[in-house]
Amino acid sequence: MEAVTPVVVVHAVAALYVLLLGPLQILRRRRDGAHRLLGASWAAAMLVVCSSSFGIMPGGFSWLHGLSIWTLVCLVIAIVSIRRGNVPMHRGFMVGSYLGTLTAFAFAALVPTRLIPQLLRSEPLVVLVTLLAVAATVAAFALVTIRPGPIRQRAAVSRPGP
Template identity: 75%
Template sequence: MDAFTPVITLHALAATYVLLLGPLQILRRRRDLAHRLIGVTWVSAILTVCISSFWIMPDGFSWLHGLSIWTLVCMVVAILGIRAGNVSVHRGFMIGSYLGTLTAFAFAALVPVRLIPQLLRSEPLIAVITALGVGALLLLVHVSVVRSAGQRPPRPQHEREPSIAGT
């Protein structure tokens, strides 16, 4: 694995987005439409990371691919959990997925023969500009979504209080 192929580039950009957005979603106190919309972008990015990992196999199948499979399972459980109204299951699996992504990043960043340390040694400016670019995109998405959809979504009809007219 000597170069940033298109798959590795896509994987790295999506992973950077996941790593930067994770704390914003986890620490944001309001659980509203903005949280939901931004969460869709996060899930899309984590799915991109997991699926693209199967085209990055310099040494064959590794524990990182097992982590990708587990993360895909976690995304399904988290989404089913929140659709069933179980916030604690949703929160637990989403936070666990984020921590798994941090673990994979630590491995990718700390093992000297991996691409991230090689890039930081040979082209640090590219690494910094890429991270800042993804961060700027994230900030733009976050601010625009929070501003345009920051109100709480309407409650489903079955959760609303009956009107005065009794309907």
């Protein structure tokens, strides 16, 4: 079995974060401060996923490393696009980056010789606990970020209506 190094652990945890937070960012209708904060954390996690992939090379560079380079380029284009007010281009590159991550995950999870299937067979509890811990982190961060806090609620109540 391939070694589970610290780089692999960081890569896997960041990738899980990206995979779990992505649908919330894509499907949530409101584009507000919470979207920006969650999006910034998502982009930072993508940066970790892509950069850590270069520390995982059991057989040398592969097409997955090419996908990492392309994803980094897409992230830059998406960020520049939204700063210039081009929402459709931003959305397209962010959704594309997420779909690329799903593709890489599918490859990593479905090829029996890859680490994920091997870990599921040998250490299913470790995989389950890691998945639950990352899911809880995403859920807690999303709830704290999206839910209006007491100050915002009071401000909304005290404002005069239209």
